Amino acid sequence: MNWKEISPKILIISVIVLFAALMRLIPHYPNFTPVAAIALFAGAHLGKRWLAYLVPLAALFISDLFLGFHNMMIPVYLGFFLIVLLGTLMRNNIRVPYLIGGSLAGSLLFFLITNFAVWAFTPYYPNTLAGLISSYTMAIPFFHASILGDLFYNGLFFGGFYLVQQYYPALKLVNKE
Numbered sequence: 001m002n003w004k005e006i007s008p009k010i011l012i013i014s015v016i017v018l019f020a021a022l023m024r025l026i027p028h029y030p031n032f033t034p035v036a037a038i039a040l041f042a043g044a045h046l047g048k049r050w051l052a053y054l055v056p057l058a059a060l061f062i063s064d065l066f067l068g069f070h071n072m073m074i075p076v077y078l079g080f081f082l083i084v085l086l087g088t089l090m091r092n093n094i095r096v097p098y099l100i101g102g103s104l105a106g107s108l109l110f111f112l113i114t115n116f117a118v119w120a121f122t123p124y125y126p127n128t129l130a131g132l133i134s135s136y137t138m139a140i141p142f143f144h145a146s147i148l149g150d151l152f153y154n155g156l157f158f159g160g161f162y163l164v165q166q167y168y169p170a171l172k173l174v175n176k177e
Contacts, residue, residue, distance in 0.1 A: 009171045012164065013045050014055055016157055021059030025066055031145040035060060036106045037153030039080045043087020044094055044102075045161065053084050075117035079110040094158065103154040107147045115139045 020034035038056040046052035060080060064073070083106040090098050115135050118124060125131035165171045 008168070010046065010051065012171065013042065013161070016161065017042055017055045017059050020153065020157070021056075021063045024060075024063045029145055029149075031142045032149035032152075034149070034153040034157070035080060036083050036110055036146070036150045037103070037157050039083035040087040040090075040102055040106050040150075040154055041157040041161070043084035044090045044158070045087075047091070049088065052088060053081065056080060056084060071121070072114060072117055075114050079113040082109055082113070099154055099158055100151070103150045104147065107143070107150045111136075111139065111143045111146065 017038045020038045024033050024035060035056075038059060042052045042056045046055060057077060057080065060077065086102050086106055086109070090102050116132070118139075119132045119135035120127065125135045161171075
């Protein structure tokens with residue numbers, strides 16, 4: 001692929017996603033990050049499925065190069081992979097109720113996957129039903145921040161891109177890129 005093959009739509013979406021990944025590197029309130037919004041946004045707007053998955057996961061990996069790798073990377077990446085999938089389900093039907101629902105579903109999905117992994121693969125909680133419940137219960141304060149961050153950043157990315165599309169109608173082409 002050469003630079004002439006990259007459309008303005010792919011370029012703008014990729015810049016939004018990479019900017020959001022850079023925001024992960026600056027100090028922030030715990031779990032109030034744009035990463036899940038990156039995944040939902042890319043899934044909804046990048047028409048080439050391979051690109052929809054590659055851009056947010058590559059952005060996540062690049063920021064992890066600076067933040068450091070950890071033993072929960074597989075569940076974290078799986079969670080974001082599934083959030084991209086949620087975004088692809090919204091494709092061609094991006095409406096506020098679906099955006100709110102997709103944002104909340106992504107937050108819940110990520111919460112369930114990552115906290116299950118903490119329970120199953122770390123020594124922090126006993127591998128019992130009580131331990132699993134404790135793992136989820138202890139993560140609730142972080143879950144609130146995730147929900148707020150996901151709603152905020154999804155509103156920012158989807159709303160911002162909608163406004164850009166009003167000025168550049170060529171970007172409204174139905175996800176063929």
